[in-house]
Structure formats: C-alpha cells, structure tokens
C-alpha cells in the first residue's frame with residue numbers, strides 16, 4: 116500500500132509492483148514459489164502430509180550431516196518456542212545452565228531458562244565481541260555444578276558471530292551439555308555435527324532457509340535422547356514426547372503448521388537447487404559486502420569490527436545529524452520499498468539491516484539507493500555517527 120501513497124514521491128523502486136523487501140532477521144523476503152506452496156490445504160494425518168514431514172526432517176539433518184548422530188524434532192511456534200522447548204527437554208530440573216551473554220538473544224535464553232525453574236548463571240560479555248572461550252573455561256573449571264552451556268551462534272541483536280567450534284570442544288572436554296541457538300546462522304554458516312558436538316541445536320523455518328515463520332526445529336543428539344524422557348515440565352513443548360510420537364506415527368503430536376511446513380519443504384528444494392549451504396552463504400556474503408560498502412559511501416559506520424561480524428545482519432550507528440529520528444528514517448525507507456529493523460542496543464543508538472532472505476546484490480544496491488534518497492529527504496548530508 117506504500118506505493119499508492121500520494122504523500123510520497125514515486126521513485127524508480129517504488130514504481131515496481133512488488134512486496135516490500137524485508138531487511139530484517141525474520142520474517143524474511145520469500146520467493147513466489149515458496150508463497151505459492153501455501154495455496155493448498157492438508158490433512159495432518161494424511162500420508163501425503165506425513166511424507167512432507169519426513170522429507171523435511173531428513174533434509175534438515177542432511178544440512179548438518181547429522182543423520183548418524185542426531186534426530187530432528189520440529190515444533191510449532193516461533194523460534195523462541197523451540198529454544199524454550201530445547202532447554203526444558205534437555206536440562207534436568209536440577210540442572211545448572213551457564214549462559215555467556217553478549218546480546219539480547221543471550222538474555223532471552225537466560226530468562227526462559229530461569230522461568231522454567233532451571234538454575235542459570237549468566238556471564239556478562241562485551242556486546243561488540245564474540246564470547247570468550249577462556250572465560251567459559253574458567254567457569255566450567257570453578258563451578259562443577261554447571262551441567263549445560265547455552266550458546267547463541269550468531270547473536271542477532273548485534274550480528275556478532277560466536278565461536279561455536281571452540282565452545283563445543285570445551286563443553287565436550289569438561290563433560291558438559293551444549294545447547295546452541297543457531298536460529299539466524301543455520302543454513303548459511305557452517306555447522307557440521309560430525310565435527311562439532313552439541314546436545315541440542317535450534318533453528319526455525321523463517322530464517323536462512325527462507326521459509327515462512329511459524330515453526331522451529333531442534334537437532335537432538337541421539338546419545339542423550341533416552342535421558343530426556345519426562346524432563347520437560349511442559350506438555351506442548353516436550354521435544355522427547357514429540358519425537359517419540361512422530362517416530363511412531365509420522366505425525367505431529369498436536370495440530371501442525373501445515374502451510375508453514377509445505378512452504379519450508381518448497382524453500383528447502385530451492386535451497387538445494389541454489390547449491391546448498393555454501394551457495395547460500397556466498398549470496399549472503401555478497402549481500403553483506405554490497406550493503407556495507409554502499410552504506411560506508413553514505414558515511415554510515417557499522418557497530419562491529421568486520422572480523423567479528425557474521426554476514427547475516429549488520430548493526431549501524433545512527434547518524435549524528437540532529438534531523439535523524441529512527442521512526443522517520445524507517446517510514447521513508449519503507450515508502451521506497453524497504454523494511455529496516457530497529458537497533459537492540461541500550462547504550463548506543465543504532466539500527467539494523469539484514470542481509471538474509473530471497474534477495475541478492477540488486478536488492479541490496481536498491482536498498483542503499485533508498486537509504487541515500489531517504490537521507491536527502493530528511494536533510495541529512497551524511498550517515499556519519501557522533502564519533
């Protein structure tokens with residue numbers, strides 16, 4: 116509807132008849148094929164739908180080479196539902212979880228752990244850097260009561276990439292369980308279950324696989340499965356129960372998100388056609404480069420150093436110019452067809468731009484042009500931050 120607004124001057128991009136491009140960390144821009152896959156009703160008990168569930172589960176296991184070591188348990192709901200379910204299923208009620216906190220999603224994981232009655236120790240870390248394996252190891256050595264570590268792979272709050280292989284090796288060495296929130300990295304960044312040991316790894320339909328939002332999924336290590344029985348204090352979020360039922364019947368325990376699943380099935384087909392994870396990472400990396408180079412030319416400065424930045428979402432400092440106001444900036448970019456994302460930092464004013472979704476270098480160039488146009492409209496000569 117933004118394109119028909121009479122207040123907004125029509126630019127080259129706004130004349131195009133297309134959806135807004137979502138430069139967010141989910142929901143993301145999806146392809147027409149993925150959207151069209153949803154135009155059909157499915158019976159949850161029907162053999163055709165059961166086959167889709169089985170196909171998606173197998174395809175997801177393939178992405179991490181996990182068929183020998185892990186099972187894949189899907190769950191209704193947004194990604195957080197699956198993080199919560201993973202913690203409830205994997206951590207005993209008297210367990211003790213260590214959360215290395217370098218951002219908003221770490222804080223969310225710590226909070227849900229505590230709300231479910233599990234003891235949690237939160238170790239504050241700098242937001243602009245990856246969590247420190249050395250600090251993690253100190254805690255594992257000094258507190259024997261710790262049973263599990265929760266790690267956010269790509270901390271979407273800033274875009275920083277945390278060192279999964281190093282943390283996984285330490286957990287294995289010290290005999291601790293590891294739960295990984297790989298929501299914004301799975302499908303793009305490398306995760307190989309043959310090389311990196313984890314008890315649970317969580318992701319969702321509407322992130323780098325470019326499906327629509329509405330279901331999460333958890334890779335559970337086969338060796339810990341039996342011990343998970345009865346640990347969850349929740350009926351709906353018990354992944355062990357969901358797994359047992361699904362193995363027995365091929366069905367989901369409760370009403371499945373049918374349209375979301377068939378859209379994910381179609382999205383995975385396109386993922387495979389594109390060339391799988393490495394091709395997806397290459398496209399996102401190119402999106403990231405086009406974005407940061409284009410924004411740098413406008414004076415904008417990323418919050419993170421490039422060495423610690425994942426090519427998933429970029430946090431930019433807000434321009435120092437007094438005319439800047441995020442809400443106006445957002446609305447003006449939206450009128451040009453691009454949906455930006457607010458910052459999530461408390462100390463510095465920032466905004467975020469996602470590099471993921473069914474978009475490529477062209478869309479990123481158009482996004483930068485829309486931002487340039489937006490700055491002109493707001494009378495801001497440069498995106499230069501305060502210092």
Ligand SMILES: *Cc1c(COP(=O)(O)O)cnc(C)c1O
Pocket residue numbers: 140141193194195196198220267269270271296297298299319
């Ligand atoms: C998107 C995301 C989630 C899940 O968020 P929902 O809003 O519940 O889908 C969890 N962790 C990370 C790191 C994410 O990027």
